[in-house]
Amino acid sequence: MRGEFFQFLKTYGIIGLAIAVIIGGKLNALVTASVDGLLMPIVSYFIPGGGWRTATLDVGPFHFLLGPFFAAAVDFLIVALLVFWMYKKVLREETVTKK
Secondary structure (H helix, E strand, O other): OHHHHHHHHHHHOHHHHHHHHHHHHHHHHHHHHHHHHHHHHHHHHHOOOOOHHHOEEEEOOEEEEHHHHHHHHHHHHHHHHHHHHHHHHHHOOOOOOOO
């Protein structure tokens, strides 16, 4: 049973996946801190009031939270660009192609 379990872990790359999830979580925390501490002060300078991260839209009885959505979108784009950049550097490919 023990050997079968270790074979399962090796076959399906569970250990690598667990490491990737942990590193991805920490990368997300790093990017969020960078966006909040480095990028947003610059953006806030150009947007009067700088409260766009807490912006809301009320339409009748509905209360939409636009600021958190846009903040998450900025974080996602930065993480996606970093992953893309790291992919190109690690695999040393000129163009990213589907295999």
